Amino acid sequence: MEHSAKLISSEVAALWSAYMQNSMSHCVIQHFANVNEDKESNEIIQSALSNCRNVVSGVKEIFEKEKHGIPIGFSQEDVNLEADRLYSALFALRYIKYMAAAGTAASSALLEVLARNDVREFFSQTSQMFMQLYNDSCEILLKKGAFIRSPTLPPMEKAENLQSESFLSSIVGKHRPLTVIELAHISKNTETNSIGRTFVAGFSQTAKSSEVRKYMERGAEIAAKHETVFREILVDDGVAMPSSWDSTISQSIEPPFSDKLMMFHINSLSALSVAGYGTGIGTSLRKDIGGHYTRLMSEILQYAGDGVKLMIENRWLEQPPQNVDREALRNRNV
Incomplete structure (x- = not known):
């Protein structure tokens, strides 16, 4: 007999969060795309839009299959494509790099709480998509000389073990x-x-x-x-x-x-x-x-x-899926 497992709570949470985050990011990047005048950035921006659309449509497909309510999320009502540029083109690239890094990390971290094969496959593909977007955005930022690097330190001469607890705190200020x-x-x-x-x-x-x-x-x-x-x-x-x-x-x-x-x-x-x-x-x-x-x-x-x-x-906060309120059900006729 084929086992048809229902979505577990952690899978619903992962899918719901992915829908919310990517429907939001899609609106933000649409604005960036609409005001973009940098030809070098166009491919990255379009890839970012495609990634967001793929995640939203993927979540919707799984939820519809399970007869699960589709999140409201964010739509064209939340972005004004007639608005003038608000942020610089370089900031748009850095936002996409940051978003791609966050998407890669989130998708990878979620895998350990996912059971169903289709959900694991979905987030594995999502992680790969955003990792590629991250690498591509890094390359263009490096090419433009605009990649923000962490500080550089001299090479370590030799490895050694700690010998004092003073390593944990200050010594005489x-x-x-x-x-x-x-x-x-x-x-x-x-x-x-x-x-x-x-x-x-x-x-x-x-x-x-x-x-x-x-x-x-x-x-x-x-x-x-x-x-x-x-x-x-x-x-x-x-x-x-x-x-x-x-x-x-x-x-x-x-x-x-x-x-x-x-x-x-x-x-x-x-x-x-x-x-x-x-x-x-x-x-x-x-x-x-x-x-x-x-x-x-x-x-x-x-x-x-x-x-x-x-x-x-202001009724702007969408309620995440939650457990059944048993007490409310028991008291429905009281």
């Missing part, structure tokens, strides 16, 4: 040099804040709602503060500063995206920041760095929580 692992995560989290700061700055001048504008302004301040903290760690360690991201924003006040999309996007970036800080805590042996991450993570969680409340108030 002076911290030991950063490890390459700590440097890698500090650089990555600086990049995430740079992207977020650029996005919220553009969102703050184009949002229709005054509440959303204020929320975005607050986000820009938080991201700038976190960037400063990470850069000061590098300066104190005598590490060469990485080049800055191109955060050029036009003077356009015409919104290319709906307030709903902008709020969801910032919520997603906040989630990525929390995940990045969590990884940073787990891989940093210097206690002061762990302290910075913990403090900054708390601030992001508070900001994200306030954003969720604002989205709920």
Whole structure:
């Protein structure tokens, strides 16, 4: 007898999240495509659009087969293709690189919680798609001399084991040099804040709602503060500063995206920041760095929580699939 397994909760969660993220990114990249004037970037932008469409259609196909409700997600109602350019062409490329890296990591990480063959195959293909997009976007950024590299250190002369617990904390107020692992995560989290700061700055001048504008302004301040903290760690360690991201924003006040999309996007970036800080805590042996991450993570969680409340108030937050409310069923006739 052929076994026809139903979707398990982790598979539904993975598929639902993929639909939401890619329907949103498709809207953002549509705007980039519509205002793009760089011929070298066109192929990358079209590949990114294709990837997003493939993920959305793939999730829809599996859900329809299982008679599962299709998420609302984001549609043409959430993007204004008549709007003028808001971000630079270079920022669009860096956004696609960042999105492709996040898509690759998410798809790969999800595989361990997937059981059904068709779902595993779907996310395996998704991971490969976004990995190719990431590599292609890296190549064009390198060609343009615009790839942001993490700091370079002198080669290690020889391997050795730790001999003192002082490696974990400061010695008479002076911290030991950063490890390459700590440097890698500090650089990555600086990049995430740079992207977020650029996005919220553009969102703050184009949002229709005054509440959303204020929320975005607050986000820009938080991201700038976190960037400063990470850069000061590098300066104190005598590490060469990485080049800055191109955060050029036009003077356009015409919104290319709906307030709903902008709020969801910032919520997603906040989630990525929390995940990045969590990884940073787990891989940093210097206690002061762990302290910075913990403090900054708390601030992001508070900001994200306030954003969720604002989205709920405006009915912009789509409810994820959830378990059956047995108590409500029992009390339906009470």
